[in-house]
Amino acid sequence: MAAxxxxxxxxxxxxxxxxxxxxxxxxxxxxxxIFTVRDxxxxxxxxxxxxxxxxxxxxxxxxxxxxxxxxDLQACASRKLREKAGVQSPYLEQLGSWGGARRDPxxxxxxxxxxxxxxxxxxxxxxxxNASDAAWFEADELLAGxxxxxxxxxxxxxxxxxxxxxxxxKVEYTSLPAFLLPEPxxxxxxxxxxxxxxxxxxxxxxxxxxxxxxxxxxxxxxVPRGTRRPPMGYRLASRDAPVVFPRTFGPRxxx
Amino acid sequence: MAAxxxxxxxxxxxxxxxxxxxxxxxxxxxxxxIFTVRDxxxxxxxxxxxxxxxxxxxxxxxxxxxxxxxxDLQACASRKLREKAGVQSPYLEQLGSWGGARRDPxxxxxxxxxxxxxxxxxxxxxxxxNASDAAWFEADELLAGxxxxxxxxxxxxxxxxxxxxxxxxKVEYTSLPAFLLPEPxxxxxxxxxxxxxxxxxxxxxxxxxxxxxxxxxxxxxxVPRGTRRPPMGYRLASRDAPVVFPRTFGPRxxx
DNA sequence: TTAATAGTGTCTGTGAGACAATATGTC
DNA sequence: GACATATTGTCTCACAGACACTATTAA
Numbered sequence: 001m002a003a004x005x006x007x008x009x010x011x012x013x014x015x016x017x018x019x020x021x022x023x024x025x026x027x028x029x030x031x032x033x034i035f036t037v038r039d040x041x042x043x044x045x046x047x048x049x050x051x052x053x054x055x056x057x058x059x060x061x062x063x064x065x066x067x068x069x070x071x072d073l074q075a076c077a078s079r080k081l082r083e084k085a086g087v088q089s090p091y092l093e094q095l096g097s098w099g100g101a102r103r104d105p106x107x108x109x110x111x112x113x114x115x116x117x118x119x120x121x122x123x124x125x126x127x128x129x130n131a132s133d134a135a136w137f138e139a140d141e142l143l144a145g146x147x148x149x150x151x152x153x154x155x156x157x158x159x160x161x162x163x164x165x166x167x168x169x170k171v172e173y174t175s176l177p178a179f180l181l182p183e184p185x186x187x188x189x190x191x192x193x194x195x196x197x198x199x200x201x202x203x204x205x206x207x208x209x210x211x212x213x214x215x216x217x218x219x220x221x222x223v224p225r226g227t228r229r230p231p232m233g234y235r236l237a238s239r240d241a242p243v244v245f246p247r248t249f250g251p252r253x254x255x
Numbered sequence: 256m257a258a259x260x261x262x263x264x265x266x267x268x269x270x271x272x273x274x275x276x277x278x279x280x281x282x283x284x285x286x287x288x289i290f291t292v293r294d295x296x297x298x299x300x301x302x303x304x305x306x307x308x309x310x311x312x313x314x315x316x317x318x319x320x321x322x323x324x325x326x327d328l329q330a331c332a333s334r335k336l337r338e339k340a341g342v343q344s345p346y347l348e349q350l351g352s353w354g355g356a357r358r359d360p361x362x363x364x365x366x367x368x369x370x371x372x373x374x375x376x377x378x379x380x381x382x383x384x385n386a387s388d389a390a391w392f393e394a395d396e397l398l399a400g401x402x403x404x405x406x407x408x409x410x411x412x413x414x415x416x417x418x419x420x421x422x423x424x425k426v427e428y429t430s431l432p433a434f435l436l437p438e439p440x441x442x443x444x445x446x447x448x449x450x451x452x453x454x455x456x457x458x459x460x461x462x463x464x465x466x467x468x469x470x471x472x473x474x475x476x477x478v479p480r481g482t483r484r485p486p487m488g489y490r491l492a493s494r495d496a497p498v499v500f501p502r503t504f505g506p507r508x509x510x
Numbered sequence: 511t512t513a514a515t516a517g518t519g520t521c522t523g524t525g526a527g528a529c530a531a532t533a534t535g536t537c
Numbered sequence: 538g539a540c541a542t543a544t545t546g547t548c549t550c551a552c553a554g555a556c557a558c559t560a561t562t563a564a
Contacts, residue, residue: 065354072355073354096349097367098328099327110365205527205529206527208544224536228543229542231543483513484514517559520556523552525551531547535542535543537538
């Protein structure tokens with residue numbers, strides 16, 4: 001928040017008090033791009049809108065900020081994530097905000113978009129009062145603009161695009177994909193998650209070196225996986241934040 | 256923006272129409288972290304608040320979204336940047352949003368923060384109606400919490416901190432500091448800008464190689480700089496976006 | 511000729527990418 | 538023992554970091 005008195009148009013009604021600025025207030029919402037890895041693909045959760053505007057169309061899960069219940073934006077996002085996906089401690093990161101006069105026919109609106117990474121194993125989708133349906137969509141198919149695909153509500157396609165871009169970008173140098181898998185997971189599984197998100201193969205040897213050097217994995221015993229030699233299972237040492245692998249530029253360890 | 260009907264408290268008045276949701280709307284503002292390089296230091300612009308809340312304290316330039324004038328958030332940020340600093344085509348990037356019940360005594364509020372990079376050469380500060388004063392502050396001094404320093408208004412210190420962090424982080428692998436200098440600039444000047452932002456020396460040879468390989472500089476003739484051998488001047492090939500230098504991970508040129 | 515800065519060249523260690531070899535489990 | 542996957546090892550080469558050298562101007 002900030003300064004109080006930008007130029008007011010003289011035709012507007014007089015301010016009633018410094019305590020409550022009389023600027024017309026935009027609608028304020030929070031939307032979520034919830035990612036997971038399912039069926040060897042990067043997927044995200046959408047809900048079908050039951051009411052106007054954009055009734056019947058798919059949209060990101062989200063909704064209005066409830067100033068009586070939500071202490072702040074992050075708490076609002078957590079609440080909606082709980083309501084829609086029943087998740088407790090996911091990775092949650094702010095993606096940015098989108099606001100303007102035309103994105104919602106009900107008026108000038110601004111949404112605060114968050115990106116969440118969750119494992120999908122044994123998950124049951126819950127529906128909000130306004131969502132007549134919810135389903136997972138492959139990110140690439142959604143953005144490819146396949147013929148016959150319905151457009152998303154509002155400007156949600158732009159938000160999804162930003163989310164996918166942010167995720168792909170960060171996966172290049174962080175341990176983020178680990179948040180997409182149920183624990184314990186194995187290194188080959190983690191590698192597959194990287195490959196699915198990045199859309200390209202990753203070298204096995206370098207991958208292992210990198211992950212283990214990151215020091216964010218804790219051994220959790222061998223995990224029999226049907227076929228042959230059982231791989232080592234791992235858990236995250238901390239769910240607080242992803243590990244950032246060294247970047248370019250600057251003295252060796254100082255990135 | 257998003258779904259319409261999250262749980263409403265039953266004590267609230269009934270919705271008058273789907274067209275205008277009756278959720279109490281948070282105050283909505285835009286704030287700017289305006290960076291420049293002056294006196295061999297990374298500095299940012301603050302304005303002194305003339306009215307409550309936080310009257311007399313320094314704050315980020317910004318203010319309420321004017322839904323009659325601002326087509327979207329970015330336009331609102333551009334307008335405020337024009338009003339405060341009189342800049343036309345700066346680098347402008349969204350930093351994130353901060354919202355909650357307690358950050359503004361007037362009520363639940365959310366701000367959309369933007370970061371701007373501008374050259375300071377020959378600039379004249381302009382003041383909004385609510386800013387009785389404006390001045391440049393060194394980023395490091397501001398965040399060091401020097402004894403005697405007054406705290407910033409609202410949660411602006413957190414926003415400044417995020418801005419400095421984002422800038423420093425991106426400078427490691429982008430051409431962003433070029434937006435801090437007036438054109439034409441020389442490679443030694445650009446290098447000094449990098450060093451000032453990063454707070455550490457940078458090797459000359461590697462720096463030149465990297466910059467020229469980036470392909471974002473256009474020669475603009477020799478620029479006499481008082482002392483001895485005149486260096487080559489450069490302009491940006493494009494002011495649209497910074498160049499991203501190659502990262503780690505992945506096939507050689509594919510970062 | 512000297513001073514001061516601009517600009518280039520060279521050496522070297524690190525580390526990622528590519529690929530090969532080995533280990534360890536089930537059938 | 539055969540097979541499939543997990544895990545480890547080795548080789549190579551590009552590149553960044555460090556540092557030395559040359560170039561070009563004014564006085």
